[in-house]
Amino acid sequence: MGNETCEPKSAIVFLVGLAAGTGCTIASKALFQVRSVGLSGELETFSPPLFQTWIMFLGMTFALPAHFISEWYRWYKAKDDPAALKELEAEPKVTARTYALLAVPSVFDLSATVLMVFGLLRINASIWMLLRGGGIVFVALMKQFVLKHELKPSMWVGVGVIGVAVVMVGESSQIGGKSDEAGKDASGAGVGVLLTLAGTFMQSVQYCYEEKVMSGDISAPPWLLIGMEGLCGTLLCTVVLYPLCYYCPGPDHGSFENPWNTYTMLANSDTATALTIAFCALVFILNSFSVLVTYMMSSVWHAILDNFRPITIWIVELMLYYSFASTRGQYGEAWTLGSWLQLAGMMVLLVGTAIYNGTIQVPGMSSEDLVKKGDYMSSPSLSRSPLLTMNASPKITGSFGTGASSPYAARVKLEDAPMVGRAQDLKAGLLDSAERGRGRSQ
Numbered sequence: 177m178g179n180e181t182c183e184p185k186s187a188i189v190f191l192v193g194l195a196a197g198t199g200c201t202i203a204s205k206a207l208f209q210v211r212s213v214g215l216s217g218e219l220e221t222f223s224p225p226l227f228q229t230w231i232m233f234l235g236m237t238f239a240l241p242a243h244f245i246s247e248w249y250r251w252y253k254a255k256d257d258p259a260a261l262k263e264l265e266a267e268p269k270v271t272a273r274t275y276a277l278l279a280v281p282s283v284f285d286l287s288a289t290v291l292m293v294f295g296l297l298r299i300n301a302s303i304w305m306l307l308r309g310g311g312i313v314f315v316a317l318m319k320q321f322v323l324k325h326e327l328k329p330s331m332w333v334g335v336g337v338i339g340v341a342v343v344m345v346g347e348s349s350q351i352g353g354k355s356d357e358a359g360k361d362a363s364g365a366g367v368g369v370l371l372t373l374a375g376t377f378m379q380s381v382q383y384c385y386e387e388k389v390m391s392g393d394i395s396a397p398p399w400l401l402i403g404m405e406g407l408c409g410t411l412l413c414t415v416v417l418y419p420l421c422y423y424c425p426g427p428d429h430g431s432f433e434n435p436w437n438t439y440t441m442l443a444n445s446d447t448a449t450a451l452t453i454a455f456c457a458l459v460f461i462l463n464s465f466s467v468l469v470t471y472m473m474s475s476v477w478h479a480i481l482d483n484f485r486p487i488t489i490w491i492v493e494l495m496l497y498y499s500f501a502s503t504r505g506q507y508g509e510a511w512t513l514g515s516w517l518q519l520a521g522m523m524v525l526l527v528g529t530a531i532y533n534g535t536i537q538v539p540g541m542s543s544e545d546l547v548k549k550g551d552y553m554s555s556p557s558l559s560r561s562p563l564l565t566m567n568a569s570p571k572i573t574g575s576f577g578t579g580a581s582s583p584y585a586a587r588v589k590l591e592d593a594p595m596v597g598r599a600q601d602l603k604a605g606l607l608d609s610a611e612r613g614r615g616r617s618q
Contacts, residue, residue, distance in 0.1 A: 185472070186472050186473050186477070189465055189468045189469055189472055189473070190469060190473065190477060190480075190481060192461070192465050193462065193465035193466055193468070193469050193481060194481060194484055194485065194488060196458050196461040196462040196465055197462050197466075197481075197485045198485060198488040198489050198492060199454070199458045200455065200458040200459055200462050201301050201304070201305060201485075201489050202301065202489065202492055202493065202496070203451050203454045203455040203458060204228060204232075204293070204296060204301075204455055205296060205300075205301035205304075205493070206451055206496075206507050207222060207228060207448065207451045207452065207455065208221070208222065208223050208228075208296070208297050209221070209222075209506055209507050210222040210441075210445055210447050210448045210451065211445075211506075212441040212442075212444045212445035212447075212448055213440070213441065213444040213445075214429070214437045214440050214441050214444075215429050215434070215436065215437045215440050216429070220437075220441065222438075222441050222445070222448050223297055224428070224433050224435075224437075224438045225290070225293040225294045225296075225297050225433070226290065226293075226413065226417055226418065226421050226433045227433070227435070227438050228293050228455070229286070229289050229290050229293050229409075229413055229417075230410065230413040230414065230418070231452060231455055231456050231459070232289060232293075232409075232455070232456075232459050233282075233286070233289075233405075233406045233407075233409030233410040233413060234406065234410050234456055234459075235406065235455070235456040235457065235458070235459030235460045235463075236402050236403065236405060236406025236407075236409065236459060236460065236463055237403055237406035237407045237410055238403070238406070238460045239399040239400075239402040239403035239406060239460065239463060239464065240399070240400070240403030240404070240406070240407060241403075242399050242403070242460075242464065243397055243399035243400045243403055246397070246399060247397070250264065251264060270396050270400065274396055275404060277390060278396070278400070278401060278404035278405065278408075279404065279405075279408040280385070280390075281382055281385065281386055281390075281405060281561075281563065282404070282405040282406075282408035282409045282412065283408075283412070284378060284379070284381055284382030284385060285379070285382055285405055285409060286408075286409045286412050286413070286417075287375075287378045288375045288376070288378035288379040288382060289375070289409070290375075290417070291371050291372070291374045291375030291378060292304070292308070292371070292372050292375030292376070292379075294368075294371045295307075295367075295368045295369070295370075295371035295372030295373075295374075295375060296368070296372070297368065298364045298365055298367055298368025298371070299349050299365050299368035299369060299372065300349070300493065300509040301489055301490075301493050301509065302486065302489055302490035302493055302509065302518065303345055303346075303348065303349050303369075303518060304368075304372055305485060305486040305489050305490075306341075306342075306345045306486050306518070306521065306522055306525060307342060307345055307346065307369065307372045307373060307376065308372065308375075308376055309482070309486055309525055309529075309559075310338055310339070310341060310342035310345070310373075310376065310525065311376030311377075311379060311380060311559070312335070312338055312529065312532065312555050312558050312559065313335055313338050313339050313342065314376055314377045314379075314380035315380040315383055315384075315558040315559075316331070316335045316532075316558065317335075317380075318380050318381070318383070318384040319384075319553065319558070322384050322388065323384060323387060323388055325553065327553075328541075328542075328543060329538075329541050330531065330532075330534065330537075330538045330541040330542070330543040331532050331534075331543070331553070333531055333532075333538050333541070334528050334529065334530075334531035334532025334533070335528070335532060336528075337524060337527060337528030337531055337532075338525060338528035338529060338532065339528075340524060340528070341521045341522070341524035341525035341528055342373070342521075342525075343521075344517055344518075344520060344521030344524060345517075345518055345521035345522070345525070346369040346373075347514075347517060348514040348515065348516075348517040348518035348521060349362075349365035349366070349368065349369055349514065349518075350362045350365060350366060350514065351512065351513050351514030351517060352510075352512025352513045352514035352515065382561075383558075383561065383562055386561060386562040386563050387562040387566065390562075390563060398467040398470075398471075398564055399464070399467070401561075401563050401564060402463045402464075402467070418433075418435060420432075421433040422434060422435060466560075467564060469481060470560065470564055470565060470582050471582055474550065475546075475547050475548070475549075475550040475551075475554055475556050475557065475584070476547055476548060478547075478556030478557075478560075479529075479533070479547045479554070479555060479556045481556075482555065482556055482559055483526060483529070486522060487522075490522075492508075493508045493509045494508060494509065494510075494511060495508065496508030496509075497509055497510050498510075529555050532546075532555060533545065533546045533547045533554050533555055534546050534547075535547060550584065551584075552565070552566075552584045557584045564582065565582050565584040566582070566584060
């Protein structure tokens with residue numbers, strides 16, 4: 177790691193971010209493994225994926241009050257400091273148009289989240305997390321063919337190896353399980369793998385949209401970005417998806433998803449209620465600390481965090497399954513024959529990611545270490561929303577008082593940003609017209 181060090185404050189942020197990311201996925205999967213009494217008066221498995229999607233966006237919404245409290249505190253501290261007050265007044269203002277633009281990515285995020293949560297319902301959390309890590313394949317393809325950011329040959333090798341890893345991890349879900357339900361389990365797991373991959377693809381479309389359409393157009397603090405996405409996602413779930421799922425015929429007491437059955441099961445299960453609250457809180461903590469990691473730590477630590485999450489999730493899932501005799505088999509996941517293939521797939525995924533990043537050199541191919549360089553094409557950058565990694569607004573750093581900025585923000589050149597570029601062209605045209613006007617008047 178060379179000169180990359182981690183100060184105590186940054187280490188705490190890293191550990192909390194890792195714990196929140198692990199806990200968020202564990203709580204989400206554990207909710208699908210709870211049994212409670214529903215509308216039928218009998219025990220049922222708690223499996224409402226849309227409810228979990230709604231809770232996730234609700235957790236993100238709490239970033240809005242955090243943003244406004246943070247902004248109030250900044251202005252409160254600056255009221256007796258003319259220089260700081262002048263600096264605040266000079267910052268770009270968040271307009272109604274900004275709020276409207278921030279609502280657009282939430283549609284993509286909602287689609288991706290719904291698909292991935294439906295996928296998590298059918299596969300193990302560790303497999304789900306590894307498949308999400310393979311999403312770099314889709315983002316890299318978008319970079320090459322849509323955004324026209326050329327990938328080097330060594331990077332294509334890495335993408336190919338990651339693709340092999342995704343196939344291995346997906347295939348591992350078809351192996352093992354209870355012998356009397358092996359066919360059923362394999363079929364459901366296959367659907368879960370496809371839904372998860374579809375969700376990661378939709379997420380790559382979201383990232384592509386944010387970078388191509390909104391780059392340079394948004395200058396807003398991170399908590400505002402997260403909070404607006406959460407608010408819009410919550411509203412869309414409440415007024416659009418929930419009514420559709422309720423009135424569409426399905427297995428949940430006549431509906432595709434019945435919110436009244438969900439409420440009844442929550443009321444009859446303290447475990448489900450506690451996990452729901454924990455999941456909502458962990459979503460907020462995860463998003464908040466992910467932002468802090470982005471702005472306080474280097475891309476090297478980003479890569480470490482990304483690589484550790486699948487490992488910690490798998491370890492905790494195994495511990496939950498084998499450590500509690502009273503709930504043996506209800507929570508967590510067992511080690512099966514397919515776990516060996518999953519383990520091999522995880523190793524191949526890590527190697528493929530390292531090849532893509534240039535950490536592992538491919539013989540006969542030139543490459544550079546994208547992670548240490550903090551390059552915008554590195555895997556940590558590709559796995560995060562461009563609205564956060566590319567937003568170089570001074571309000572971002574001020575909100576957290578770190579004096580730092582995203583290691584990827586330096587790549588945003590004003591002339592390359594769509595709206596800023598157009599604004600500069602307009603400004604140049606106006607100045608040129610004014611100069612010609614003065615020449616004629618003289």
